[in-house]
Amino acid sequence: MGIEKVYNARQVEAEWLERWGEKDLFKSVPDHRTPYTIVIPPPNVTGILHMGHMLNNTIQDILIRRARLRDFNVCWVPGTDHASIATEAKVVKMLRDQGITKSDISREKFLDHAWEWTNKHGGLILNQLKRIGCSCDWTRTKFTLDEDLSDSVIDTFIRLFDEGYLYRDKKIVNWDPEAKTTLSNEEVIYKEEETELYYLKYKIVGSNDYLSIATTRPETIFGDTAVAVNPNDKRYKKLKNKKLIVPIVNREIPIVFDDSVEIDFGTGCLKVTPAHSEKDFLIGKKHNLEIIDVFNDDASLNEHAMDFAGKDRFKVKKEIIEKLNDEGLISKIENYNHNIALSERTSCVVEPKLSLQWFVKMKELAKPALDAVLSGEVKFHPKKYINVYRNWMENIRDWNISRQLYWGHRIPVFYLKTDNSKFVVAKNIKEALKKFKSKFDNHDITIKDLIQDDDVLDTWFSSWLWPISVFDGVREPENEDINYYYPTSDIVTGPDILFFWIARMIISGYYFRGKKPFNNVYFTGLVRDEKGRKMSKQLGNSPDPIELIENYGADGVRIGLLFSAPAGNDLLFDTKLCEQGKNFSNKIWNAFRLINGFETSNEKDQELHEIAAIKWFNEELNLKINAINNAFDKFKISEALMITYKLVWDDFCSTFLEIVKPKFGEKISQKTITEINLLFNKILSILHPFMPFISSEIQSKFIHKDQNLEWPKSRNADNKIIGNFEHVNELITKVRNFKKTNSIGFKDSIKIYYQNKILDGQLKSVLEKLTNCELIQSKKNESSKMNSILVGKHNYFIESDKKLSEADILKVKEDLDYNIGFKNILEKKLSNKKFVDNAPNQVIENEKKKLDDINSKISSLENKLNSLSN
């Protein structure tokens, strides 16, 4: 027949990609059903797919597809992020390669290049998402710089300003000298590094003495405008009203007393550089000190640095040390472990810099968002991130949102050219002019007198609106989409953007709509390599997802990733798991091949073992569906997958199909075939969220095309049916073992005598089929000269010429001893008054039951031993 022996993922997936490529296929519009909504964490528009995306989006697709099978109105909104700083860095580099410097061209020209770049490279990642099977509503694809989303950002800015949540202030901020922009605190990462602590000698004016001052940054001495000591530091009380000479610079600076200085650090003296440290800035403000900025935008030294002007900060540091050393002005150099601040994007050392920026007042905004998570209104999976979130939210600091970049949403603030302390916030320059006229009561102003802020907004200032703005809920707060789809159901992301994104979305959700943006947050782990190392370009340990898909199939990789991904834990990715996924695809494929090849007979009645298998598998299926649903409810997706995996492989293939499959050349009754098909269809449905390609393929090729994939309903399983079947299964294993140890061939028939009532005709039929044995119900104990098998507390006797060996007898003896020991423990426990008084009845009942079982087991073992030694 036409079905290949080995599943050809590449071919099948190619066909399905084409079918799923239809734009409208996963389109969602509001209707009477309950919505199930996810907004994608928008990847960088020029990004390429990595393993993190693969994991993240596979999980989303699983949730989405399951919801679709459950007949929710499913809406998965895809899109991309303009990623202000990351994209701008790429464009700057591209221009540099062409010999163009950013500062040489106009803003407009630069943006032309950036759009060109975006149009060329953008959206690639969305196509890659399709390769892994993502079933997004592609008609809703959004980009954070689209007109509607940009409008939303600007509207938001204006509203926040009008309501008093935005302010402009001169503060010490994080400066990225490579990208030449400020960064938010979240965009700075700290790394421990061994550096030196230099003890510099500052001459005391009017004396030949020097004051020793410890610093890690000798290159900033040009900006020193004081030295501070703690007022309680007895050593320096005598220095009141004295002045010091800054080495090299030879400038006189005062000594100030400030209790923020730590007495125990270094010499207890702090050189104060208000332009280059937050702490120094605060001291400077308090004591009214002069502020001298010594750096250019690229962190080279400026004119204040005298001979060192124009040189890079690290170079200057070296040279200053040399010079100070030559002049005998260094008293000591110590090794010192120090956290250096690095830019998340460019990895260069961040410079604290005093500058005028826009900030969002966060404290008040954060409150409802904090409460929502603490009260469980918004649920985190796993829960451990609640504390991390709380810790951050309780200590939240104002958010610096201006960036000195071109690529992004330009800040909608318009200043008077002649006096930039006068400004208005407005949608465009016309509006601005109107506002200016009324605000400053000056009707002579024209558009030419105004200038818009040069800066753009932090990327996350648009991302935090994502769940609202993709449904146009900022501009049209009462539109049908936003009212239907918001709050969204779940969001899936890595914990690394908990503060960048998740926290801020919750904040903005409550602020702009008074409602949470989503019910559940699922945090994936970090994808690491099989040795636990982070995936990185340098190590070359980051596999290309597309290449993996080519090798193992998208289904195989999806499964492989999830096999190793318990919620929230980092996962150690190993291609071996994809191999397992691929094998699983093949297993499913072959089950299909088998079932598809069954030949029907209209005359034939159902065999007893077929009825037994169907009866049992129905129960087992209910049991497993409940377990899978339960796992999904708790967002334990790997667990849901593992249950599915075992259900398919062990229960359906190894057990169920082995029973129902006809002997060579035989046919199956129509009734059985129909029931098998029904069951297989349910199996495919459960598999579908995890493995959409193969399940769709088989379902479409299936004879019974009228059965659609839908998430199977379940009820409580009948434990008696399952229990009896398990009893039979255990007996089968033991019979097989018996045959094996006694070198009885697989096809050789043996006779088994039994007395219990568990085995009805159907189960007997199962046993006979799988073990080639003849089951005979006997009235009296047939134990003599027979080998016994104990299953639960029931004995089975096998007729066999073979006598058990000495070793076997020894084994029985050991078994007996063990059980007698166990019996003693149980009896002791049950005669313990404290136990009987305190333990719940159920526990005691159970212990008694155990004792019963043990007793019957012991007597049967004794019987066996007797018969053997006769």
Next chain:
RNA sequence: GGGCGCUUAGCUCAGUUGGUUCAGAGCACUUGGUUUACACCCAAGGGGUCGGGGGUUCGAAUCCCUCAGCGCCCACCA
């Protein structure tokens, strides 16, 4: 410095309120197998003082204390 989490089989991890289902799963490993769907397979098997120590309890992987190791987040000192 402040906060959080982890340590269970060779590996990766499950183990809800202490007691039925508690010592589990997958992979790996060992042994046997050309059983007409699948060797990308089948059948069977071995393997753990639940990080160490102490405590509470009739009973602890589970609760408390303590020690050791690992990891994450936040803040940041010149």
